[in-house]
Amino acid sequence: MCELLGMSANVPTDICFSFSGLMQRGGATGPHKDGWGIAFYEDRGCRAFHDPTPSANSPLAQLVSQWPIKSDVVISHIRQANVGRVSLENTQPYQRELWGRPWTVAHNGQIPEVLTWQLGGFTPIGTSDSEHAACWLLGQLRLVFVNRPSTAELAHFFKSRCDELAKLGVFNLLASDGDELICYCTTKLHWITRRAPFGEAKLSDADLQIDFGTETTPNDVVSVVATQPLTSNEVWHALAPNQLVVFKHGELVFQSQN
Amino acid sequence: MCELLGMSANVPTDICFSFSGLMQRGGATGPHKDGWGIAFYEDRGCRAFHDPTPSANSPLAQLVSQWPIKSDVVISHIRQANVGRVSLENTQPYQRELWGRPWTVAHNGQIPEVLTWQLGGFTPIGTSDSEHAACWLLGQLRLVFVNRPSTAELAHFFKSRCDELAKLGVFNLLASDGDELICYCTTKLHWITRRAPFGEAKLSDADLQIDFGTETTPNDVVSVVATQPLTSNEVWHALAPNQLVVFKHGELVFQSQN
Numbered sequence: 055m056c057e058l059l060g061m062s063a064n065v066p067t068d069i070c071f072s073f074s075g076l077m078q079r080g081g082a083t084g085p086h087k088d089g090w091g092i093a094f095y096e097d098r099g100c101r102a103f104h105d106p107t108p109s110a111n112s113p114l115a116q117l118v119s120q121w122p123i124k125s126d127v128v129i130s131h132i133r134q135a136n137v138g139r140v141s142l143e144n145t146q147p148y149q150r151e152l153w154g155r156p157w158t159v160a161h162n163g164q165i166p167e168v169l170t171w172q173l174g175g176f177t178p179i180g181t182s183d184s185e186h187a188a189c190w191l192l193g194q195l196r197l198v199f200v201n202r203p204s205t206a207e208l209a210h211f212f213k214s215r216c217d218e219l220a221k222l223g224v225f226n227l228l229a230s231d232g233d234e235l236i237c238y239c240t241t242k243l244h245w246i247t248r249r250a251p252f253g254e255a256k257l258s259d260a261d262l263q264i265d266f267g268t269e270t271t272p273n274d275v276v277s278v279v280a281t282q283p284l285t286s287n288e289v290w291h292a293l294a295p296n297q298l299v300v301f302k303h304g305e306l307v308f309q310s311q312n
Numbered sequence: 313m314c315e316l317l318g319m320s321a322n323v324p325t326d327i328c329f330s331f332s333g334l335m336q337r338g339g340a341t342g343p344h345k346d347g348w349g350i351a352f353y354e355d356r357g358c359r360a361f362h363d364p365t366p367s368a369n370s371p372l373a374q375l376v377s378q379w380p381i382k383s384d385v386v387i388s389h390i391r392q393a394n395v396g397r398v399s400l401e402n403t404q405p406y407q408r409e410l411w412g413r414p415w416t417v418a419h420n421g422q423i424p425e426v427l428t429w430q431l432g433g434f435t436p437i438g439t440s441d442s443e444h445a446a447c448w449l450l451g452q453l454r455l456v457f458v459n460r461p462s463t464a465e466l467a468h469f470f471k472s473r474c475d476e477l478a479k480l481g482v483f484n485l486l487a488s489d490g491d492e493l494i495c496y497c498t499t500k501l502h503w504i505t506r507r508a509p510f511g512e513a514k515l516s517d518a519d520l521q522i523d524f525g526t527e528t529t530p531n532d533v534v535s536v537v538a539t540q541p542l543t544s545n546e547v548w549h550a551l552a553p554n555q556l557v558v559f560k561h562g563e564l565v566f567q568s569q570n
Contacts, residue, residue, distance in 0.1 A: 096399075096400045097399060097400065097401065098399070098400075098401045098437060098438065099362075099364075099399055099400025099401030099402075099403070099437065099438065100400070100401075100437075101361070101362045101363075101400055102360075103359070103361070104357075104359045105359075106357075113375065113379060114375070114379075117371065117372070117375050121371060121372075141354075141355060141356070141357055142354045142355065142356075142357025142358070142359055143355065143356045143357030143358075143414075144357075145357070150409055151408055151434065151435060151437060153435060154435035154436055154437055155437060156401075156437055176409060177409060177411060177412035178412055179356060179357065179358075179409060179412050179413060179414055180356065180357065
């Protein structure tokens with residue numbers, strides 16, 4: 055199993071806090087030592103960092119966890135290899151341009167059968183089942199919508215296609231093009247929305263405590279999605295099996311019924 | 313004008329040395345303060361770093377210049393903005409997946425008229441003429457070749473299409489998918505092939521001197537391409553106007569006659 059982390063905010067927010075917790079799981083407190091990656095959306099642009107080494111020992115992870123990159127949306131993934139060798143090209147999240155937007159997809163779980171599914175438009179660079187699924191999803195998106203659809207259309211599209219993928223095995227997903235943060239769960243995914251006034255949050259993994267009140271403004275709304283709750287003194291919502299939720303500008307804007 | 317840097321090697325090689333020289337031009341010894349980016353090819357994978365801040369002051373550039381990332385091909389760009397605002401999405405090099413390979417394109421010069429050219433397959437994320445040209449080139453590539461062509465076919469394709477782009481203005485280009493390093497020049501591009509035994513090289517920009525003999529093995533071949541020669545005690549070859557050269561595994565494998 056791998057660890058996913060996503061963030062959606064109404065003002066550009068840095069994720070150093072949440073990422074510090076996730077990093078420790080990459081070889082230190084968790085078994086996810088086969089690489090990590092993170093994509094930061096800033097306005098229309100996106101910068102991604104990928105490293106096929108354990109995040110707990112990575113100089114790049116160290117930099118990213120200390121450097122306050124202000125983002126609207128973040129997607130991060132820490133990998134324990136199942137399908138596909140440990141290498142840079144198999145390191146998530148995967149990115150492709152669609153409709154002039156940089157799409158990012160991260161998956162945890164195993165769905166090896168997807169490797170037999172026919173693709174169109176996007177071709178995997180590596181050999182993982184996750185990248186094959188990402189290419190399939192984005193290829194389907196391009197096939198169905200000539201132009202970028204609305205939030206509701208995106209939500210319904212991802213729900214129906216993720217339901218198909220989930221028939222193959224464990225399929226927890228985060229996807230975004232910098233606007234909505236789309237989250238689908240089969241087994242484990244938790245979310246929390248934090249809004250001003252922010253309290254003190256205590257990380258479950260690292261010996262780190264931050265008072266959000268000193269870091270944010272009174273109107274800030276930030277939602278964080280993670281495989282496991284990252285903090286021990288807040289209540290996180292667990293997604294149900296086959297449930298899809300969508301965040302936009304920090305707020306939950308769509309929630310499927312199953 | 314912006315600064316380009318490319319590298320092709322027969323064994324994974326780190327470019328810290330050459331990048332240190334280029335970095336200094338981003339706000340320190342040169343006027344290229346509007347962001348920088350670098351793509352490192354490692355086997356089939358590619359990791360890219362983009363930063364819309366001056367490279368001379370960037371913590372990310374500092375990390376990249378000190379961290380020995382062993383690569384087969386490197387493409388880097390330092391920007392002085394002409395067309396398109398200073399932002400992450402306008403920061404080169406640009407990347408798109410084609411035939412399951414991560415293509416990277418970097419351009420220096422100004423060809424604003426290209427913004428009126430019709431595209432197919434790839435859409436710009438930002439607003440720069442350079443990204444529009446990159447999308448046009450890759451769209452044409454996909455249109456002409458269903459599967460990845462040979463080195464000679466790639467060379468002839470890029471020569472003919474770059475000649476068209478060069479009619480619009482200054483068009484110096486580096487492109488790669490991790491195999492060949494394709495270089496096209498209208499005004500300024502220089503290259504050098506270094507092979508064992510390596511001598512001492514003195515950077516033109518930074519107060520740094522490295523004996524390549526201690527860093528490499530007897531069979532290493534490395535070619536470096538840059539807007540301006542990066543070292544002061546070696547002879548660099550200047551490309552002629554409208555000339556295309558291609559490097560593969562460190563060696564010059566194609567050179568057009570004009």
